[in-house]
Amino acid sequence: MHETLTHQLEMWHEFYLLIGTAGVTLTGLLFVVVSLGPRVVAENQATGVRSFISPNAVYFTTTLVVSAVFLVPDLSPMAIGALLCVGGVGSLGYLAYTKVHQRWLRNKLPLLDWIWFVGLPIAGYVLLIVSGIGFFMQAGMSAHGVAVALILLLVIGIRNAWDLVLWISQKEHKQ
Numbered sequence: 001m002h003e004t005l006t007h008q009l010e011m012w013h014e015f016y017l018l019i020g021t022a023g024v025t026l027t028g029l030l031f032v033v034v035s036l037g038p039r040v041v042a043e044n045q046a047t048g049v050r051s052f053i054s055p056n057a058v059y060f061t062t063t064l065v066v067s068a069v070f071l072v073p074d075l076s077p078m079a080i081g082a083l084l085c086v087g088g089v090g091s092l093g094y095l096a097y098t099k100v101h102q103r104w105l106r107n108k109l110p111l112l113d114w115i116w117f118v119g120l121p122i123a124g125y126v127l128l129i130v131s132g133i134g135f136f137m138q139a140g141m142s143a144h145g146v147a148v149a150l151i152l153l154l155v156i157g158i159r160n161a162w163d164l165v166l167w168i169s170q171k172e173h174k175q
Helices: 002-011 013-036 038-042 050-071 077-098 100-106 111-136 142-174
Strands: none
Touching (some): 002 013, 013 050, 013 142, 050 077, 050 111, 077 111, 111 142
16 A cells, blocks of 8 residues: 555645645745734734734645655555644644634634634635545545645635734724
8 A cells, every 4th residue: 555655645746735735825925915014913912913814824724744655655544644633622622722613703803704714724724634544544535635635735725814804904004
């Protein structure tokens, strides 16, 4: 099975290279966005702006790290599965630790924002964990599950970063 997995991952090489590059590029752009509104970010206690920034950085970084893991030559399915499971559980733990969902609850955000800021990220990380279990079980579609999860995290990060840009520009305009 290891040779089959190695061959399968070689076929995905460009995908992981592209996704990893997108993740690191979008992380850099997120820092640029934050630097455009430093006064708004500095008021983080009043605005809760970190509820926007930090999770997006984690989504983009997750795509980078997972892509890098998949580009490591000759990694066993067990190692890949373990890394995906640990990373997915760690990311869910991060979301629980930062209590992002509680901030959204206090601010009484609309359902659509709940979906984008809470529901879909949880779904993406759960999919990474399920895919990691799939690698342990040597399931053929595990790589596809990882691909869907990474694309989902990128799209979530892009959408939420755009929301952040609009919000910061509105705050800056009012000041």
